[in-house]
Amino acid sequence: MALWVKEQQTDDLALSCRVSKVLHREKTPFQDMAVVDTLQYGRMLVLDNIIQTTVGDEFVYHEMITHVALNTHPSPKRVLVIGGGDGGSVREIVKHPSIEKVVHCEIDGAVIEVAKKYLPEISCALDNPKVEIIIDDGIKHVRENKQTYDVIVVDSPDPIGPAEGLFSVGFYEDIAAALKDEGIFVAQTESPFLNRDLIQRLFRDIGGIFP
Structure with a gap:
């Protein structure tokens, strides 16, 4: 069967x-x-x-969610990744020579451990000396760290369960406060073909916070 x-x-x-x-x-x-x-x-x-x-197609997502922002910023040094426990976004970020520190904040440490064991092609940079892994709530982390990051990547799952708060106005306001001047924010925001109502709401919410 x-x-x-x-x-x-x-x-x-x-x-x-x-x-x-x-x-x-x-x-x-x-x-x-x-x-x-x-x-x-x-x-x-x-x-x-x-x-x-x-493993077959992850590079499409991980390259796009990281390299556009990192190549747009004039000199990204400190980057925060929220979610993305598989490690693919971290792998792409550390390829940039200007990067000094990547803080990887993942609420579910079990995802990181499983990725290291079963997805080595994706998680291969999680032990890079530039990477600090924090097992914590990303919502709490950005609220407590002001003017800290050049780029913030929210590599979240769908907006259900523990990830629901990563699609809220309050979270986006805290993201803006956690960025340094000229900082850049990028996030996974679902499919524009299948989630139009969500995309429209996020466009309004984020547009009201970021210039």
Whole structure:
């Protein structure tokens, strides 16, 4: 009997991938987590039945969420990554020679440990000496660190459960306060094709805070 990962994206659309092997399953204090090998995309990380990343195509997302902001900033030295426990964003950030410090704030430390074990291609920079890993709530971290970062990358999952607050006006206000002058903020904001209402709200919320 074939085993499939099925992500229900809308009432009318689902994405399914055939699984060749289940490598890990765990219920953390925050979410259900699984790592599987798939026939189409290779190894896959799944959180709460939502596909987070795959070895086959992760570079598209991780390169775009990091390099545009880092190449736009004149001299990025201190970068904060919120979420992204797989380590892909961190891997791309440390490629920039101007970077002195990357603070990686992930609420669920189990994701980092699983990524190190099962996704070495993605998590390979988490032990870089420029990287400091903090297991904490990113909402709390930005609230407590003012004028600290040149670039902030919010590499969050979908806006449900522990990630819901990462899509709020209050969080964006704290992000703005945590950035240095000329700082840049970039975030995962879902699909413009499938989440139009959310995108419109975020555009209004962020546009009212950032010039």
